[in-house]
Amino acid sequence: MLRAALIGFPSTGKTTLLRLLSRTGEPLGHTGGRHEAHIGVAQVPDPRLDRLTELFEPQRRVPATVEIAELAGHGGARSLIDVTAFRNADALLHVLRMFRDDTVPHVAGEVDPARDATQMEDELILADLGVAERRLERIRLDAKKGKRRELEEEARVIELCRTALEEGRPLRALSLDTDDARRLCGFSFLSAKPVLVVLNLDEADVADPTGAIERAGISECLSGAATEAVPVCAKIELEIAELAADDRAVFLADLGLRDSGLDRVIRASYHLLGYISFFTTGKDECRAWSVPRGTSAQDAAGQIHSDIARGFIRAEVVHYKALTARNGSLAACREHGEVRLEGKDYEVQDGDVINFRFAT
Ligand SMILES: Nc1nc2c(ncn2[C@@H]2O[C@H](COP(=O)(O)OP(=O)(O)O)[C@@H](O)[C@H]2O)c(=O)[nH]1
Ligand SMILES: [Mg+2]
Structure with a gap:
């Protein structure tokens, strides 16, 4: 499952977006920890799953889900790093306020998305x-106790990160080789995500988001690495999502929105992260x-159950x-x-319908 974490200054529309995205899901849950997070x-949405459900008439239709976390209360990025839901997130959703509304005060006065974007970065x-600094300090202490070799390698990668960060560059812009990327894995640096x-557009700009982006500078x-943008209102x-299904399309079209x-x-998140979907069908x-794109059949089986991955025989x-x-x-x-039998190293493709054969 994909995990996303909402960031953004107060009153930019994070909670509103969380409600918009998770309204068909379960009610918002909470996580424990020092700083609480709301989870939606x-x-x-996937029309392919709808079609398969029509054809197979199963008892249950189970869509893929995305877990979205918002920090409860206000806090800067430094408090985010202490929250498990943020550390573990696959991606950050940065809500940037572009709507103007005098009844909703903005932290720094004027609505200024360019300033907010820079400040959040x-x-x-x-x-x-x-x-990075705390970790380097820790490594210096641990190095005295042995395990020098791997610690030196780790220190080298973290020094690299520290240099980039000191120059004001986010870690997602670094191009690390796979070994170095693996060394960083355990850290869940926010700017690496x-x-x-x-x-979050002003109503007046919905029909022309490109123009709004240009005007906002x-x-x-x-344009940076691993960054994409999507407009919402x-x-x-x-409000539209709370209407009867038949009315929704009409109101969205009125606004100038197609979907x-x-x-x-969700589509932009999948694109950003290179996620694909496969299906299982049955009565x-x-x-x-x-x-993620590039996942092997065996790892895909592991998504369903670790027993299926362990006893993997073939993927149909x-x-x-x-x-x-x-x-x-x-x-x-x-x-x-048209039905193929694939081995454990087969790379799962978007739209594959898979029946895993496994030994228990
Ligand atoms: N006019 C307008 N108000 C919005 C929009 N999105 C959110 N708001 C309002 O802004 C206020 C703060 O929104 P909220 O989602 O709680 O922001 P958060 O602090 O980032 O979680 C609420 O009163 C919302 O109704 C929008 O697109 N247009
Ligand atoms: Mg909020």
Whole structure:
């Protein structure tokens, strides 16, 4: 499951967005820890799962989910780093306020997305600098006790990070080789995480987000490594999402939007992180699963259950398009040679429908 964490200054629309994204999911939960976080669960919209459900008529339809965390109360990036939900996040959703509304005061006075974007990046960098320095200090102490070799390697990578951070560069812009990237894995530096900038547009700008971005002067901060942007109009979209299903499309179209905020944010997150979906089908349930592109069949099996990965024999794979073209008949797909038996190293493709064979 993909985990995202909301960042942004107060009153930018984070809670509104969280409600918009997770309104079909369970009610917001909480996590413990020193700083509490609100957790929302968003169900990933996928018309392919709807179609499979129509064909297989299972008892349950289970969409893939995205877990979204927002820090309860206000706090800068430095308090985020202490929150497990933020440390473990795969991506950050940075809500940038572009809406003007005199009844909703903005921290630094004027609404100024370019300033906010720079300031948030600086906060992430500062928070990471603190982490890097504490770790280097720790390594110096541990090095006296042995295990020198791996510690020296780690210190070298963290020094590299510290230099970048001191120069004001986020870690997501570093290009590390795989060994060095692995050494950093345990640290969950915030500025190393991919960022999806969610532009919370003014109602007047919804029809022309590109123009709004140009006027706000934020195209530069959106051009960095592992950064993408998606426009929403959180407050109105939440109001629309609460309407009857039939009315929604009409109101969105009136606003100049083709699809829902949920669709747009989830799609952009998947694109940013290179996630794909595969499906499992059966009489009991049709289900969508999300994995990073490049995931092996065995690791994909592990998403479902560690026993299936451990006892992995073969993956029986048919593509969604082939299966639906034959009205969900696996037998017909077999007859036409469209069902393949793949081994544990097979790279799962977006849209694969997989039946894992495993020994218990
Ligand atoms: N006009 C307008 N108000 C918004 C929009 N998004 C959020 N707000 C309002 O801004 C206030 C703060 O929103 P909230 O989601 O709690 O922000 P947070 O502090 O970032 O979590 C609330 O009163 C929202 O109704 C928007 O797109 N337009
Ligand atoms: Mg909030």
